[in-house]
Amino acid sequence: MNRPHDNRVSTFYLRLPLRTFSLIVAALFSGFVPQEMFAQTSTSSPCRVESKKFEGWAAQEMSNQWVKVTIVPQLGGRVMQVTFANHPYLFVNPKYKGQYIPPNSEEAKKRWINYGGDKIWPLPEGTEDEQHWPGPISDLLDDGDYSFKILSQDSTCKVRLEGPPDPKTGLQYAREISLGGKSPQISFHAVMKNITDHLIQWSVQSVTQYDTSQVHEPGDFNHEFRAFTPANPRSAYLNQYHVRSGLSDDPSFCVKDGLFRLHWLSLQSEVWVDSPGSWLAVMDGSAGYAMVERFHYFGGAEYPGKATVIFYKNGPSVELDDRGIPYINSSGPENSLHYMEAEVNSPIVRLQPGATYALDTNWFPTRMGKEFQSVTDAGLVGTSFSASSGPGGVLLSGVFGVFTQGKLEARLFDKHGVTIASIPVQAVSPTDVVDLHRVVKVPAEAARVSLHVIDQQGNDQGSLGEALVFLTERSS
Numbered sequence: 001m002n003r004p005h006d007n008r009v010s011t012f013y014l015r016l017p018l019r020t021f022s023l024i025v026a027a028l029f030s031g032f033v034p035q036e037m038f039a040q041t042s043t044s045s046p047c048r049v050e051s052k053k054f055e056g057w058a059a060q061e062m063s064n065q066w067v068k069v070t071i072v073p074q075l076g077g078r079v080m081q082v083t084f085a086n087h088p089y090l091f092v093n094p095k096y097k098g099q100y101i102p103p104n105s106e107e108a109k110k111r112w113i114n115y116g117g118d119k120i121w122p123l124p125e126g127t128e129d130e131q132h133w134p135g136p137i138s139d140l141l142d143d144g145d146y147s148f149k150i151l152s153q154d155s156t157c158k159v160r161l162e163g164p165p166d167p168k169t170g171l172q173y174a175r176e177i178s179l180g181g182k183s184p185q186i187s188f189h190a191v192m193k194n195i196t197d198h199l200i201q202w203s204v205q206s207v208t209q210y211d212t213s214q215v216h217e218p219g220d221f222n223h224e225f226r227a228f229t230p231a232n233p234r235s236a237y238l239n240q241y242h243v244r245s246g247l248s249d250d251p252s253f254c255v256k257d258g259l260f261r262l263h264w265l266s267l268q269s270e271v272w273v274d275s276p277g278s279w280l281a282v283m284d285g286s287a288g289y290a291m292v293e294r295f296h297y298f299g300g301a302e303y304p305g306k307a308t309v310i311f312y313k314n315g316p317s318v319e320l321d322d323r324g325i326p327y328i329n330s331s332g333p334e335n336s337l338h339y340m341e342a343e344v345n346s347p348i349v350r351l352q353p354g355a356t357y358a359l360d361t362n363w364f365p366t367r368m369g370k371e372f373q374s375v376t377d378a379g380l381v382g383t384s385f386s387a388s389s390g391p392g393g394v395l396l397s398g399v400f401g402v403f404t405q406g407k408l409e410a411r412l413f414d415k416h417g418v419t420i421a422s423i424p425v426q427a428v429s430p431t432d433v434v435d436l437h438r439v440v441k442v443p444a445e446a447a448r449v450s451l452h453v454i455d456q457q458g459n460d461q462g463s464l465g466e467a468l469v470f471l472t473e474r475s476s
Helices: 007-015 018-030 035-041
Strands: 048-054 057-063 067-072 078-084 118-123 147-153 156-162 171-180 186-194 200-211 225-230 242-245 253-256 259-263 269-273 279-284 289-295 309-313 317-320 326-329 339-345 349-351 356-367 379-390 393-402 406-413 419-428 434-440 448-455 460-468
Touching: 048 067, 048 147, 048 156, 057 156, 057 171, 067 171, 078 356, 118 171, 118 186, 171 200, 186 200, 186 349, 200 289, 200 356, 225 339, 259 309, 279 339, 289 339, 349 356, 356 379, 356 393, 379 434, 379 448, 393 419, 393 448, 393 460, 406 434, 419 434
Parallel strands: 379 460
Antiparallel strands: 048 057, 057 067, 067 078, 078 118, 118 200, 147 156, 156 171, 171 186, 186 356, 200 339, 200 349, 225 259, 225 279, 242 269, 253 259, 269 309, 279 289, 289 356, 309 339, 317 326, 379 393, 393 434, 406 419, 406 448, 448 460
């Protein structure tokens, strides 16, 4: 099919600087596109906020070139979906799609309307006194109708959601959500406010329901879904974690190599971790996607039940019958659903009348396979960085997921720790698993190498790892 000539193409070339135009011409004739051309012409798409329909709800969508954040203000200010590179992360309950059940309605009384998504809750939970939240339950905090306001929509998009005052807890919730135009990072600023005339104390909790279903096998769960957070070497818990509900020896949980590890099995349980590590990671090994949630850890602060991180697995539960014999209870509509809650807790805070406290968290969606070693400032490490001598130089290898688009840079140090060279390695993007396998020539005095991520603006985003260099054949 013949297409009409588009004058915008020629206009584009006329507006380019002479140097960039020359590079493009050279690329057309040689078949080679110089890397410096990309550095001059690539720009990040701006972020935007738009009204949308999502699963029948009136929603607001924040987006940039990598990620879409779908918010339904009416559902307690919930983030109902996060989609990165066309991959949806969050669980959306099919039972309630497109519905809204007001917390003061007869249908909602003494129930929890589990819509899914991500929200904020108070802790501690319980019914013993007014300083415990009898949830999860339908109330003004969990699913009241939140107002929505766009605060900015330029280089950074920021929106504010504000909920109704809740006289039972004495709290009012608000949250600000931010998304820039240069990376898929999502930032949350969750605020709790004392609306009473007296002192109260609460913890604020970020609660995120991740979808653990098997996409290509309806009804089955994802057998390659995992979660991680640093274990506490001085843990207050016997096993460095505490199973609050479910089997105490649930095979889903273990501590290995300094990490609490969860391998999702369809068995109901809730586990508390007093992690000091300031991050948790969730990985879908089947699809090859991961999400890192970062938060601030306050050493010495009082956390609810001593837990900084909580994981809840939905599924059948082990119960006792009338004769005291255990059995698997798989009845009920909730047990046929597949989701996992990743919960980040703030310290318990004493709030004077009118006072506020904020929990700040940052999410980093990226790609990763089934292997996992650690989280750094720059990304995830699936296979640790290594540098080994080989024909023609040093082989740099490792598997990573990065948080921003840019390039890898190898920094070489001598035995005294002095920087002797910086070598560009390869371009990287959050949308691709970085499978590094590159031979580089290094100076003879090189003793150590670190691998850094440099973003498109030339900023150092941190290291993915370091390795010693052992050269069998020294070359410069």
